[in-house]
Amino acid sequence: MIPIRAESDAVAVAGTETQLSALPLTAYRSAVALDEPFRPTAAPATAARLDAHVRSALHLLSTDPAVSRLGLRSDSLRSLADAGAETGAATARRALRALLTVRDPGPLPEGADRELDALLGAERHLRPAVSVLELPPIEEKLRGTTFPAAAEVVLWRGDITTLTADAVVNAANSRLLGCFQPLHLCIDNAIHNAAGPHLRDDCHTITTAQGTPEPTGTAKITRGYHLPARYVLHTVGPVVQGRPHAQDAQALASSYRACLDLAAQVETIRTLAFCAVSTGVFGYPKEEAAPVALRTVADWIAAHPGRFDRVVFTVFEDADERAYRHALSAGARRDWSAM
Incomplete structure (x- = not known):
């Protein structure tokens, strides 16, 4: 997947420029039939x-x-x-x-x-289906953790396209249409392959209505089609070359918040699974992305108690899991709000 960024992608993601260029859910919800169940034209084959x-x-x-x-x-x-x-x-x-x-x-x-x-x-x-509600939360996997959202948050290693969650998060590029590199091993490609071509059609409907590439740190939502998850949240994380700066951490946090804020607007979403946003070809170092993701989600949950039943951090490789476990153990030794 080639990371494509519009020149208008905001450096200070919470700034006015991003807010003005991001299309609100109300402007495309009916256009992508978000609230209608997906009805396949044929039953699953043997x-x-x-x-x-x-x-x-x-x-x-x-x-x-x-x-x-x-x-x-x-x-x-x-x-x-x-x-x-x-x-x-x-x-x-x-x-x-x-x-x-x-x-x-x-x-x-x-x-x-x-x-x-x-x-x-x-x-x-x-594919083996994995129910999010049957996964143990962090408080059960890491006894004695001080992570403030340990009762609601799960750290799970596996294939996000097998998760039976209400919504899963896709790490998209600013075109929002998926990866166009055949057989490329990125999450964007995996999700579009499993969901089917109507996912790209919905993303095209949204970007056409928006009229601009998707800004960094924002999110859009579509149905999940052939995924076990009913919805997909598409977010564009920051592209990092070398060590991340403060503005990169702000942009990454904005991506996580945007997904949580958007999912909260859809009443039927009670469980949400994140991929490790920006840590693949977008270059954000895993060890530095994990604490940003954990802290942002914990802060959001504290500000919106009870909104979601489970939030999952899905990791796929050893290095991803190590980064999250290291961040969680580091947090046990200091105040999470200071991380």
Whole structure:
């Protein structure tokens, strides 16, 4: 994922410029049908039918302009789709994932919706689902912690696309349309791949209405489509080169607050899972991002007691988990408000 930032992204994120350029929820809520449940056009496929749906979707999408971006021709993609057992199912699925990654937002060819809904619905059920409410909070995992929100907050290591939460947070870039690099191992790509192409369509609806790239430190919300989570919050964290400055910490804190503030506007959101915002290709050092994230969320929870049942910090790699555990143990030795 290439971090793209508008020149108007505010350095002082809480400033007037960011507030004026960020579209409020009321301006796009109905446009993305946020309060309507997602109704797939087809039931989840059986495991035995997955490859058939992949190949059918490839065939239907073979004339899409995005095919040339993969260095392929329509006839070669159709040949791949028609190859059957002689071409592995994994190869065909990677080709479909890559095609959807580079494809622009917009209507799918007739019949493709059904094929993709059957495929993505099946893949969702094949992934192990993890209920947020069954995860132990920090106070149970780290006995004696002084972290002020330890009863409400969870530290969990795993794949955020498997979390059964009301909402999950995506680390987006300022285009807000997802990652366009095929098979790139970023959270933005993972969430869009699991949710399906309608997620990009909703983000395009929002950015078109806003008329500007998404400012740093703000957030937008869409439905989650084929994710276990009903909603996705998309936030643009700061891009850091070298050591972060005070303005970077302010921008990162603003991203976390923006997600919490926005989620609180949707009455049905009671559980919320964060990824580690800005700590991937955006370059924010993990050890310095973790205490900012923890302190910001703890302060928000203290100011809004009882609003959420669980807030989860989702980490994926050893280094991420170590950063959070170190921040929590450091906090035990000093006042959290001073961190």
